[in-house]
Amino acid sequence: MRWSQFYLFTTREVPNDAEVVSHQLMIRAGMIKKVAAGIYTYLPFGWRSLNKLMAIVRRELAGAQAVELSMPCIQPAELWVDSGRWKKYGKELLRIKDRHEREFCFGPTHEEVITDLVRKDVSSYRQLPKNLYQIGTKFRDEIRPRFGLMRGREFLMKDGYSFHASRTSLDATYDDYAAAYRRIFEACQLDYIMVDADTGSIGGSDSHEFMVVAATGESAVVRDRATGYAANVEKAVIGALTPPAPTPQTELTEIATPGKTTVEEVAAFLGLTPDQIVKTLLFETEKGVVAALVRGDRELNEVKLLNLVGGLQLDLARDEVVREVTGAPPGFAGPVGLAKSVRIVADVSLAGVTRFACGANKADAHFVGVTVGRDLELGELHDLTLAVEGDPAPTGDGRLELFRGIEVGHIFKLGTVYSGPMGCTYTDDAGADHPMEMGCYGLGIGRTVAAAIEQNHDANGIIWPRPLAPFEVLLVALNPQDETVRTEAERIYGELCARGIDVLYDDRDERPGVKFNDADLIGVPVRVVVGARSLAEGKIELSQRRDREKVLVTPGEAVGKALELLASA
Numbered sequence: 372m373r374w375s376q377f378y379l380f381t382t383r384e385v386p387n388d389a390e391v392v393s394h395q396l397m398i399r400a401g402m403i404k405k406v407a408a409g410i411y412t413y414l415p416f417g418w419r420s421l422n423k424l425m426a427i428v429r430r431e432l433a434g435a436q437a438v439e440l441s442m443p444c445i446q447p448a449e450l451w452v453d454s455g456r457w458k459k460y461g462k463e464l465l466r467i468k469d470r471h472e473r474e475f476c477f478g479p480t481h482e483e484v485i486t487d488l489v490r491k492d493v494s495s496y497r498q499l500p501k502n503l504y505q506i507g508t509k510f511r512d513e514i515r516p517r518f519g520l521m522r523g524r525e526f527l528m529k530d531g532y533s534f535h536a537s538r539t540s541l542d543a544t545y546d547d548y549a550a551a552y553r554r555i556f557e558a559c560q561l562d563y564i565m566v567d568a569d570t571g572s573i574g575g576s577d578s579h580e581f582m583v584v585a586a587t588g589e590s591a592v593v594r595d596r597a598t599g600y601a602a603n604v605e606k607a608v609i610g611a612l613t614p615p616a617p618t619p620q621t622e623l624t625e626i627a628t629p630g631k632t633t634v635e636e637v638a639a640f641l642g643l644t645p646d647q648i649v650k651t652l653l654f655e656t657e658k659g660v661v662a663a664l665v666r667g668d669r670e671l672n673e674v675k676l677l678n679l680v681g682g683l684q685l686d687l688a689r690d691e692v693v694r695e696v697t698g699a700p701p702g703f704a705g706p707v708g709l710a711k712s713v714r715i716v717a718d719v720s721l722a723g724v725t726r727f728a729c730g731a732n733k734a735d736a737h738f739v740g741v742t743v744g745r746d747l748e749l750g751e752l753h754d755l756t757l758a759v760e761g762d763p764a765p766t767g768d769g770r771l772e773l774f775r776g777i778e779v780g781h782i783f784k785l786g787t788v789y790s791g792p793m794g795c796t797y798t799d800d801a802g803a804d805h806p807m808e809m810g811c812y813g814l815g816i817g818r819t820v821a822a823a824i825e826q827n828h829d830a831n832g833i834i835w836p837r838p839l840a841p842f843e844v845l846l847v848a849l850n851p852q853d854e855t856v857r858t859e860a861e862r863i864y865g866e867l868c869a870r871g872i873d874v875l876y877d878d879r880d881e882r883p884g885v886k887f888n889d890a891d892l893i894g895v896p897v898r899v900v901v902g903a904r905s906l907a908e909g910k911i912e913l914s915q916r917r918d919r920e921k922v923l924v925t926p927g928e929a930v931g932k933a934l935e936l937l938a939s940a
């Protein structure tokens with residue numbers, strides 16, 4: 372491709388909302404153009420990279436016996452009513468009406484459409500399993516679209532769905548998918564990790580996410596190198612925590628703590644350490660108020676609490692509700708003397724605590740010397756503490772490392788969550804009907820390319836891993852008006868193209884400085900520079916974008932050297 376005929380305009384301008392490097396570089400390198408918040412045009416240079424990824428995905432999924440189809444973006448509301456999600460799905464679902472006032476939505480995901488398809492076509496165990504996928508546009512009205520393609524509202528996803536007559540068949544396909552994802556992310560040369568993930572409100576059993584390691588990632592992940600345990604913090608299990616020392620006070624005593632509401636303030640005031648205080652967090656749920664108790668030095672894992680209590684989201688109790696159930700303003704809640712209607716759930720780490728301090732359910736007062744068994748029973752114990760760096764690993768003697776990741780893929784054993792309500796059933800060999808076992812498998816196309824840039828760049832621009840590079844070789848003609856330069860560049864261009872290499876030929880009438888800056892910015896793995904001065908000495912200059920180390924070869928060697936550098940790029 373000749374740059375002069377291509378559509379690629381680099382820019383120095385970085386919009387204010389481009390907070391992460393991949394977003395900035397995608398804009399600067401002319402890959403994407405914003406149309407509205409979270410909605411982008413994929414410009415030709417960016418689209419080439421997305422296509423390279425899609426080709427890798429298709430190749431690897433074919434290897435996993437997945438079959439491609441394409442489903443519509445616009446989906447009728449009835450299917451969502453059928454699955455029970457029309458009411459449940461929140462504001463991320465863009466609901467629309469046609470001219471007949473019939474309700475539709477723009478698909479944020481396609482479980483309903485595919486389950487409807489399969490329930491109509493497949494009826495016998497003999498036709499199962501089936502493993503289908505598509506690559507298509509999704510729309511989710513994200514509350515905070517940001518980071519460019521990383522969290523768009525309109526975005527490209529590869530979504531796969533599998534249907535089975537048994538759990539073992541689902542397990543096998545799930546494992547095949549996990550292996551295919553590994554091959555895809557390895558092919559993209561990404562530093563990634565597969566982690567245990569929360570199955571959330573959808574239910575289902577197993578779920579894994581694929582996280583690209585990046586400081587700007589929106590997900591927090593823990594890992595124990597010794598055992599290989601890795602999980603999203605939402606799901607992470609921690610080993611037993613060392614119980615804090617009991618409070619020195621042995622009697623249940625109320626102490627005035629005027630204006631002290633945070634754990635740190637109260638601990639300092641009472642001469643205790645934060646872990647000797649029990650924090651009481653109140654939430655309003657569909658089934659009434661729930662009080663979650665965690666150690667004062669730790670944070671509550673809200674995802675785990677939500678899974679425990681059920682419902683769509685967790686809402687901190689409003690002030691008036693806090694007053695109603697505690698009799699005190701917010702900041703002084705405690706498990707002793709809470710309204711009977713409140714369900715108390717305590718973190719497992721409190722099992723080892725004998726005496727602690729907590730809010731006294733009275734303005735400006737805390738209890739010390741609260742003794743389990745005498746002053747209260749903790750009752751329900753659940754795993755509710757958010758994992759942090761250095762926590763004991765769930766098994767073995769290791770410690771958890773905490774790092775950030777970009778969720779690029781998510782696989783999920785759905786079981787019969789959709790097939791049940793939607794009546795997607797099969798008949799077994801004895802003639803009995805059962806809902807099919809289902810799996811679903813998502814992979815963000817734009818997000819993966821963005822993640823690759825997060826991991827592969829320097830101060831001057833992108834450094835493409837070859838498999839995702841929009842072009843493999845950038846051929847730069849310095850002063851292309853010069854007859855000898857042009858002739859030589861054209862020859863090399865023709866030869867590289869003939870060998871099936873993706874070449875971008877910078878034949879623009881621009882100053883060398885502009886061309887070199889652009890070359891660094893757009894990050895094509897191998898650069899071949901044809902200039903009048905070196906050509907006069909019988910030389911052509913080549914380099915790899917990654918280290919920019921220059922090699923000089925004769926014109927006759929140029930193509931061979933370019934291929935050699937490409938092979939090691």
Ligand code: ATP
Pocket residue numbers: 480511513520521522523524526527528778779780781813814815816817818819
């Ligand atoms: P997140 O927690 O980041 O919102 P999700 O759990 O909602 O992701 P899934 O429903 O599992 O995502 O979607 C499958 C894949 O689609 C994700 O792993 C991610 O790669 C991609 N994806 C999801 N939401 C977006 C988005 N708003 N923009 C770009 N890619 C997305």
Ligand code: MG
Pocket residue numbers: none
């Ligand atoms: Mg989401």
